[in-house]
Amino acid sequence: MxxxxxxxxxxxxxxxxxxxxxxxxxxxxxxxxxxxxxxxxxxxxxxxxxxxxxxxxxxxxxxxxxxxxxxxxxxxxxxxxxxxxxxxxxxxxxxxxxxxxxxYNITPVVAQSFGRPDLAEFFGARDEIGCLAVTEPNHGSDHIGFTEPAYRDARIKPSLRARRSGEDYILNGQKAAWVSCGTIAGSGIILAVFEDSKAGLSDGVVLLMPLDLPGITRGKPLEKLGQRSLNQGEIFFDEVLVPRRFVIAEGPEAYPFIWENYLGNANVHMGQQFVGVARAAYDHALEYAKQRVQGGRPIVEHQAVKMRLFNMFQKVEVARSHARRVAIAAAVRPGGVPFQYATSSKVFCTQMAFEVASEAIQVLGGNGLTREYPVEKIFRDARASLIEDGENGMLSLMAAARL
Ligand SMILES: Cc1cc2nc3c(=O)[nH]c(=O)nc-3n(C[C@H](O)[C@H](O)[C@H](O)COP(=O)(O)OP(=O)(O)OC[C@H]3O[C@@H](n4cnc5c(N)ncnc54)[C@H](O)[C@@H]3O)c2cc1C
Structure with a gap:
């Protein structure tokens, strides 16, 4: 750099x-x-x-x-x-x-943002890793299909079901192995659809809850291609009684609105994060190109390599400008930014990171493919981001429907 x-x-x-x-x-x-x-x-x-x-x-x-x-x-x-x-x-x-x-300590931050100082204090004192559990074994993209008719189709049944019990809720079923920090989180933001929902996956309850309540168990940590330092795993619920105080929002008006908002915010962060991933790939490639000698001179002096590196540099800079502009507007404007802006940042920057990491492998030649050099890991990490927090094609469909 x-x-x-x-x-x-x-x-x-x-x-x-x-x-x-x-x-x-x-x-x-x-x-x-x-x-x-x-x-x-x-x-x-x-x-x-x-x-x-x-x-x-x-x-x-x-x-x-x-x-x-x-x-x-x-x-x-x-x-x-x-x-x-x-x-x-x-x-x-x-x-x-x-x-x-x-x-880490995401639950008190979320509690504060929902105007719940009682829960912020409760979770703050626990000092633990949190998680967001939305994806289910039978419903991945279904849960972000806000603009698809299927999202409100009463025939589509959730894998995790919420049932009212007086003021409280009872949960049964499971979240998918894709929940980040799913096997190690002490608390989480859990999205649970009502078992008697007449509006498909769009009617449920948002819970900010401890994950040591009776009836909660975890699956095995998931083995995956990239981002292997990020724990992933299932959470199972068997007649779990969740007291009223852990309810953040409920019903067909609030539930999808809050989830779409949360996903938009997460995508604003994803855009900025993956600028960092792309920059790491570019930095490694540039450093390598200055050292590796072929044709009697460092490969950085070969025009084709120089052009490739400039292309990577330019992509990182342009993506950062876009991600940052969206993030600042999201923070400054009351109500944040419309979904298509947040999605544009996530989709553009993750795709860019994937392309830049792939180009970095090309600059390193055969060495780029080996575990002796860091770029193949960065490439795998970037690859996962095209599906993480919503598959990019699906997110783009939702964003396009908002234009
Ligand atoms: C690294 C990582 C971290 C993650 N972290 C979390 C987390 O913390 N919490 C959480 O809840 N989830 C998490 N996820 C899950 C992630 O959000 C889902 O993987 C994603 O939403 C896609 O769901 P799926 O994998 O079930 O794919 P599917 O929904 O089965 O999709 C498969 C393919 O079909 C396409 N498709 C599906 N439906 C449609 C449609 N209606 N129209 C057009 N095309 C369609 C998709 O675009 C995709 O290409 C994570 C995933 C990854 C990879």
């Missing part, structure tokens, strides 16, 4: 936080992420996994979600910009670990 900085409006406080993130990414996330990538999913999730140590160190740093800058004098715009810098730097280190860190 060049030392030149296009960001001319960063305060000393913002620069100091960005640099701390960069150091943490280089010294902790990168080496531990590379180790976890070679371990089994069970080993990654284990109590003595290096993952736990990363979380301890992350906690000590005191940054992460936008809420962490609550005491700062920065404006809302500056905080949004800073949050984007933090996401990019940490994802540059290891995106699976970055997402895990992002889920």
């Amino acid at each position: 060049s030392d030149f900085d296009l960001d001319t409006d960063l305060t000393d406080e913002m620069l100091a936080i960005r640099d701390r993130c960069r150091q943490f990414a280089r010294e902790v996330l990168r080496p531990v992420g590379a180790r976890l990538d070679r371990m089994s999913a069970e080993e990654v999730a284990a109590r003595d996994s290096p993952l736990r140590d990363v979380l301890r160190q992350y906690r000590g740093l005191g940054f992460g979600g936008a809420a962490q800058f609550a005491d700062s004098d920065l404006t809302v715009r500056q905080k949004a910009l800073l949050h984007g810098l933090v996401l990019e730097e940490l994802a540059w280190g290891d995106v699976g670990l970055m997402i895990t860190c992002g889920l």
Whole structure:
């Protein structure tokens, strides 16, 4: 990466936080992420996994979600910009670990955003990893098909069912193995459709709940292609009684609205994160091209390689501009940004990261394919993002319907 900085409006406080993130990414996330990538999913999730140590160190740093800058004098715009810098730097280190860190103490932040200081205090005191459980074995894209008639089709039945019991709810069924941190989270945002829903998957209850209630069990951690440092796994519910106090929203008016909003926010973050992933691939490729000699000179001096590198550089810069503009508008404008903007950031930046990582492999030649060099891992990490938080084609369909 060049030392030149296009960001001319960063305060000393913002620069100091960005640099701390960069150091943490280089010294902790990168080496531990590379180790976890070679371990089994069970080993990654284990109590003595290096993952736990990363979380301890992350906690000590005191940054992460936008809420962490609550005491700062920065404006809302500056905080949004800073949050984007933090996401990019940490994802540059290891995106699976970055997402895990992002889920650390997520439940109190979500409670606060819903105006529930009681739950923020309750979950804050637990100090644990959270998760978001939406996807089900039989319903992946179905759950984000807001604009599809099937979303409201009463014949489509959920895998996790919510039943009213007086003021409380009883849950039965399961969430899919795709829940990030599903086997290690202590609490979570659980979306559960009513078993008697007349509106398909669009009518249910949003719960912010502990995951140690009687009747909850977990599946085995999932083995997957990329982002292997990110734990993934099923959550099972057997007659789980969830007291009223854990209800955030319910019913066909609130339920789909809140979920679409949440997904939009997540996608704003995804865009910024995957700029960091792409930058990591580009940095590795540039460094390698300066060292590798072919035809009697470093390959960076061959015109074709130079052009390829410039193309990668340009993609990262353009994607960052788009992701950042969307993220700042989402923070500054009451009500955030319309779904198509958030989706555009996620789809564009993840696709860009995948392409840049693939180009990085090309720059490294055969070495790019080996585990001796980091780009094949980055490529696998980027590949997963095309499906994560909504498959890109499906997200694009939903966004197109909003134009
Ligand atoms: C790394 C990672 C992390 C994840 N984290 C979480 C998490 O924390 N919590 C969570 O709940 N989920 C999570 N997911 C799940 C993710 O959101 C789903 O995988 C995604 O929504 C796609 O669902 P699916 O895998 O069941 O694919 P399917 O829905 O089965 O889709 C398969 C293919 O069919 C296409 N398709 C499906 N329906 C339609 C349609 N109506 N019209 C046109 N095309 C269609 C899709 O576009 C796709 O190409 C994660 C996934 C990954 C990869």
